[in-house]
Amino acid sequence: MHAIAVKEMKKRFGDVEAVKGVSFAVRSGELFGLLGPNGAGKTTTINMLTGLARPDAGTIAIGGIDCTGSLKAAQHLIGIVPDESNLYPELTGFENLCFCAALYGMRRSEREARASELLETFGLAKAAARKFGGYSKGMKRKLTIAAGIIHHPAILFLDEPTTGIDVASVRQIRQFLADLHKAGTTIILTTHYIEEAERLCDRIAFIVDGRIVTIDSVANLMQPIQERQEVLLAISNSVTGLCTELASAFPAQAFEAVSPGQIRVESTQPVRLGPLVRFLEDKGVEVTEARKARPSLEDVFIRITGLGAETMRKEKEKAGGGK
């Protein structure tokens, strides 16, 4: 049985068709990533799956339960970590968690024990008695995750869990998600950090402009580019038309000027540096460094979506870090 099965789900906000008919299924125990740039429709998709937005069309099943009209029957199965925290600033960390536990009908002793356990897990025990409103961004995100799993949900939805927070918290959250995944929880994660998706997810759906453009395992997505060789050459100075000249001199390789001081060489054969360096020297260009690049999911994303590395980098910067 699938933990989640979505068919032809759509959502429009006025003139904006935010989600244009997405279909996918998440296996039980899977860590599934929805990856895409800002405005792609990730949050809207998650909101429809968690009952925060009503789809205009399509069907949703969660844990085998038809949730198309209402999520009520599957509510106990899911945990939600929204991108903006829904916790109360005037309550302490401990009180917030106990309050959430009470909403799930947990008994007092049970909820206090669970709240203390989760505060410990996330390194927040010392801040347990402090008001949530005074927490740092990273602490807020961690407590929001703790609140989302207070009732041991079988399926956890997280919307951009590592965006805009400090590096130490990012590491802690990623490790926590990996542990939760190992323990068997189904996790659906939205992110626009390609390397985060590559590191954590079993399968990834690339979502662009309201549509899923591809869904596959990280290994399968990476397979076509694994055999490809890529070398980055740092050069002392650039000369007009250098890449065109290189391409005609070395037709088995592809050349791209990634910046004025850097050329990317791509080939399906091992790249021989000697002839390249000599050719460039003859043109008055010195190679100051040659580095073999590891193929990454970012390359796959760029190939499939047509979105350039620069676009994704800008998206990351806009998001305010998280690395």
Ligand SMILES: Nc1ncnc2c1ncn2[C@@H]1O[C@H](COP(=O)(O)OP(=O)(O)OP(=O)(O)O)[C@@H](O)[C@H]1O
């Ligand atoms: N409540 C709303 N009212 C109007 N338009 C909306 C609303 N929510 C989302 N949209 C629009 O729908 C599109 C998809 O937005 P969504 O937030 O789902 O994207 P996203 O992939 O989660 O982006 P981000 O990474 O920035 O969070 C965008 O064009 C957005 O402006």
